[in-house]
Amino acid sequence: MGELRLLLVDDEVEFLEPMKARLERRGLACATATSGDDALRLLGSERFDCAVVDVKMPGMDGLELLRRMRRTWPETAVVLLTGHASVELGVQGMELGAFEYLLKPVELDDLLDTVRRAAAGARRD
Amino acid sequence: MLGRKRPGKGDTAAQRATFRLMYERFREVLSLNDSTLELIADIEEKLLGHRPFALDAVEAGVRRAAMDIFVMVKDLNQLARNRHVGLYEALRALNAELEGLFGPPGAVEGPLVIPISTLRAQDAAIAGSKMANLGEVAGKCGLIAPPGFAITTAAVVRFLAAGELWERCERLEGVLELDGPEALPAACDEVRAAILAAPVPEDVAAAIRDAYAQCFPGSATLVAVRSSAVGEDSLSSSHAGLYDTELNVEHDRLLDAYRSVVASAFSATAVAYRFEKGLTAREALMAVGCVGMVVPRCAGIMYSRPPDDPEADAVVISTTPGLAARLAAGDENAEEIVAVPGAEVYAPSALLGPDELRRLVNVARCLEEHFGRPQDVEWAIDFEGRLTVLQSRPMVTIRVETSPAVDLFAGRDILLEGGFTACPGVGSGPVVTVDGEAALARFPEGGVLVAKHSSPSFAQVMWRCAAIVTDVGSPTGHMASLAREFGVPAVVGLDGATAALRPGQFVTVDATGRRIVEGALLTRAGGRTVKSPLADSPAVERLRAVARLVTPLRLTDPASPEFSPAGCRSLHDITRFVHEKVYEVMFHYGDVASEDRHHSARLDARLPLIIRVFDVGGGIVEEKSAARTVRPEDVTSVPMKAFLEGMLEPRIRWDLPRPVSMRGFLSVLGESMAGPPAEVRQVGRLSYAILSDRYVNFSTKAGYHFSTVDTYCGQSQNKNYIHFRFHGGAADVDRRERRVRCLSTILQALDFEVAVKGDLLTARLDKYTHDATRARLVDLGRLTMCARQLDMLMDDDSRPDFFAAAFLASEWEKF
The missing domain is CATH 3.30.1490.20 (ATP-grasp fold, A domain)
Incomplete structure (x- = not known):
């Protein structure tokens, strides 16, 4: 299957860095972005199997990033991860084609499991 | 996503993970469904207004439920390959409306x-x-x-x-x-x-x-x-x-x-x-x-009518020198005057002259006329004799207490006691036993509906029932919810009610106290309870506005065209829809299993079926978890053990030559030549069982019929269910329908709720105890074996009843 390439997008650096470290310890290759624009730049130069995207970010929010990703990089699965339990955001996210909508805090095993399934689905498509 | 692609060979872990995930999602949907129904029951109970409640807490509950329902909708779509995406829109619309009702009041328009x-x-x-x-x-x-x-x-x-x-x-x-x-x-x-x-x-x-x-x-x-x-x-x-x-x-x-x-x-x-x-x-x-601030010579309060006799033409005035503040608080002695309009001489007063009294009476009448009801007025008269009205508000008249608190049940023999209150209240009438749609159609006005299990179909007669009693059922079920909507006193889960109550017997059901007594009780509203004190309070009114979007159940009939995402008008409708559809997905769980024969164990049992088992957690003893074959004694799944016990019933002699009539045999041949459906040939003769410790999804495609058993059997009664589906067969249509009729009779006798459409039969048994569910699974195992080639025995219209009777009399040798 090869190494799984993951992009983590979150404006909270305190969340981003420890998460990256934990995921890498489990054998994933992780890149991080602290904004939607940042993420788009990375996506333009590298291929990712899956992106884990925070919904609430200043500037371009997670849903807007998702919208653009589905258009330009449909092969990269998007998992939304948010601290706000919102029906409206969840519905929008799923309708826009998110692979999954997860609430923070998320168990590392659950996130890993979701990311692996998302990547597997995306690779086959 | 789930089941979208067939995993490559050797992808054992992935396949196992797919089953486990499907199963977990399925269980998640069911458990979220339960908690939503509990919330709905709670709201409906609060709407009755018997007890005060904090609106804020209910709103928080509704918000949580909306999020839970989002997860249900998401899970269903992930299980069913986005077949029900319309639900997202239905949920979004309801959620937006609900959010509009919650939270801090929006900025109020108008001047400061x-x-x-x-x-x-x-x-x-x-x-x-x-x-x-x-x-x-x-x-x-x-x-x-x-x-x-x-x-x-x-x-x-x-x-x-x-x-x-x-x-x-x-x-x-x-x-x-x-x-x-x-x-x-x-x-x-x-x-x-x-x-x-x-x-x-x-x-x-x-x-x-x-x-x-x-x-x-x-x-x-x-x-x-x-x-x-x-x-x-x-x-x-x-x-x-x-x-x-x-x-x-x-x-x-x-x-x-x-x-x-x-x-x-x-x-x-x-x-x-x-x-x-x-x-x-x-x-x-x-x-x-x-x-x-007014600096008064004297001030006071007046009632434009005597509070204890609001019809009388008199004004009650109390007055005190200076400010009336302490008068209102009740710690000042005041002069009390009853002034009768038109009378020349008013009661003598030390503080108020006749002219002032007359003016006060006029003011009282004027305000009363203006506001349209008796008024409670605060006034003051200053040293220049100017009369100022400080406040005028509707007068509270004394209410006469009309309901004496006596125990209406004192000295009566209690016929039955127990169960759960689905809707509080008292109702009396003749017992009417309901055992199917036909009985509902005949249901008389004012009857006490008694049934083995609760069913949302009772909604048809709720407006004319005095009370409802069921042997089995849950206060958070659909029927209970409907009973509260209709305000019908209802007790569910009262074991033995159908056996103990005779049709026609006159009884009184005290749903609040969960007891039934013989005979009628005279209550005011024709056997129904009276409106409760908080019935029209603002909290109840506001909750009603919320509840309108949460509790009403419109989708009662899965066969109706209304049963669609667009037909969902409440959160209850959405959960009902998801609940129905998720079972549909699970009926095809076995199809996913059939795509992969490599990663299951074969069940080595003396049966004319090849059964492959997939364990998603605790369904097989640890030591055998990786084995290629397992034996019945290795199965630890409670429902699978029960089902197998029935299938392995030694008195069912599938191994002996059967009394198949030539006509039956020819009929089978005839249909076979016309050709069984392609998918039957393709699928072959395998059966699949997906197991966990308390769950089984068993699908058989042996012979020419399809049957699926999906069941959960654990210690919490509310979660237990058996769903059974049976259709197809190789014999001609008449024989297949006769077989379905025979099965239907048997399953109904075993307490299942049965629906038949052509040669498709679906049967459900919900919320029975662990032991009762287990026992029914043993029966279902036997029935599965007995029904295998039953269509061949269905020569004429007398056969269904004959074989149903044989099965129920435990004469399994006859099959």
Whole structure:
């Protein structure tokens, strides 16, 4: 299957860095972005199997990033991860084609499991 | 996504993970469904208004439920390959409507302050009824009201919006409900201290200063700052004396007095009072009046009618020298005068002359006429003899208590006791046993519906039943929910009710006390309960607006075209839809299993079926988890063990030659030549069982029929179910239908709810105990074996009943 390439997008650096470290310890290759624009730049130069995207970010929010990703990089699965339990955001996210909508805090095993399934689905498509 | 692609060979872990995930999602949907139904039951119970409740806590519950339902909708779509995406839109629309009803009141339109001289009745929503009425007094009745102005609710909303003050205020009722009355005073003190310390927004402060300057030129006038809350002074809840009034307030203390009156809405007494009365924090949205202090010679209160005899033509006046504040509080002795209009001589008074009494009576009648009902009026007469009306509000008449609290059941023999209250109340009538649709159609007006299990189909007759009693059922089920909607007293889960109650027997059901007595009880509303005290309270009204989007169940019939995402008009509808559809997905669980034969174990049992098992957790003993074959004794799944026990019944002799008639055989041949459906040939003769410790999904495609058993059997009764589906067959249509008829008779006798459409039969058994569910699974195992080639035995129309009787008499050798 090869190494799984993951992009983590979150404006909270305190969340981003420890998460990256934990995921890498489990054998994933992780890149991080602290904004939607940042993420788009990375996506333009590298291929990712899956992106884990925070919904609430200043500037371009997670849903807007998702919208653009589905258009330009449909092969990269998007998992939304948010601290706000919102029906409206969840519905929008799923309708826009998110692979999954997860609430923070998320168990590392659950996130890993979701990311692996998302990547597997995306690779086959 | 799930089941979208067939995993490559050797992908054992992935395949196992797919099953486990499907299973987990399925269980998640069911458990979220349960918690949603519990919330719905809770809301419906609260809507009855028997008990006060904190609206804020219910709203939090509804928000959680909406999120749970989002997860259900997501899970279903992930399981069913996005076949039901329309549900997202249905949920979004409902959620948006709900959000509009929740949370802090939106910014109130309107000015921050309004002078009394321009206030009218329609301003009550932002100035409070007390101040609005005062405006009417001055403007329309031609009477004198004191000068002053109202600080509106638009202002208080601005004030409380800062620092989450509103949210903290709103939570106080929840403190009372959840933590008890002991916890309330401290919580209230904290909130009030926060209000007293909070800055008044600059625009509000400026508006107050300007209004004061306009009403009272030169800043020397003392004012009274008094509450004029939106829900104050209503007929059913007077709030009498609950909120503070600050007297003789100087110009530079205005804002302090304002904060203090606003804060008085959140004293422990005020919160408890509103809670008991079914009022909410929104009724405490405080408009505040600033009125010039009157220096009276005498002042007082009058009732435009005697409160204990509102029909009588008399005005009751009490008066005291100076200010009447202490009179209202009840700690001042006053002169009491009953004045009869038109009478020449009024009762003698030391304080009021005949002319003043006459003027007061005229004012009372004038106000009464203007407001359309008896009034409670505060007034003052100054040293120049000028009569000022300080307040006019609807008078609270004394209600006569008409329901004596006696135990109507004393001295009666209790026929049955127990079960759960699905809808409280008392109802009496003749027992009518209902065992199917036909019995419902014949259901008489005023009957007591008695049935083995609860069913939403009873909704058809709820408007004419006196009460409902079922052997099996849950207070959070659909039927219970409907019973509350219709207000039909109902007891569910009362074991043995159908056996103990004779059709036609006259009984009284006390659903509240969960007991049934012989004979009729005379209750006022024809056997139904009377309306409860909080039935029309603002809390119930507001909850009703929320409940309209949550509780009504419109999707009752899965076969109707309405049964669609677009037909979902409530959260209940969405859960109902998801619940129905998720079982449909699970009926095809076995199809996913059949795509992969490599990663299951073969069940080595003496059976004419090849059974492959997939364990998703705890269904097989540990040591055999990786084995290629397992034996029945290795199975640890409770429902699978039961089902196998039935299939392995030694008296079912599938291994002996069968008494198949030539006609039956030819019929099978005939159909086979016409060709069995392609998918039958393709799938072959394998059966699949997906197991966990308490779950089985067993699908058989052996022979020419399809059958699926999906079941959960654990210790929590509410979660237990057996869903069974059977269709197809190789014989001609008549024989297949006869077989279905035979199965239907048997399953109904075994307490299943059965639906038949052509040769498709579906049967459900929900919410039975662990042991009862287990026993039915053994029966179903036997039936599965007996039914295998039953179509061949169905030569004529007498056969279905013959074989049904044989099965039920345990004469399995006949098959």
